[in-house]
Amino acid sequence: MHMGTKTIRLDDEAYDRLKHRKGEGESFSDVVKRLAGERSFLELAGILSDEQADAVRDAVAELRERENEQMAARRAEFAGDHE
Secondary structure, three states, rough: OOOOOOOOOOHHHHHHHHHHHHOOOOOOHHHHHHHOOOOOHHHHOOOOOHHHHHHHHHHHHHHHHHHHHHHHHHHHHHHHOOO
């Protein structure tokens, strides 16, 4: 199946940015599809410093602990209502 083509205009800065993101053997169409699609977790690797990653990890752990406590309280409340 052959897909049609479209011509788009890019200013020099946009073209340079797109060209910079282009991988070996990748077409500009491939780059646009990759960049316009959803991000992979692998693409996010390394964007945080160790300190930032630790802070995010701590915040997630704190949220999980709080949610677990809330769930336990709801379970206890529910069990008390049905005795």
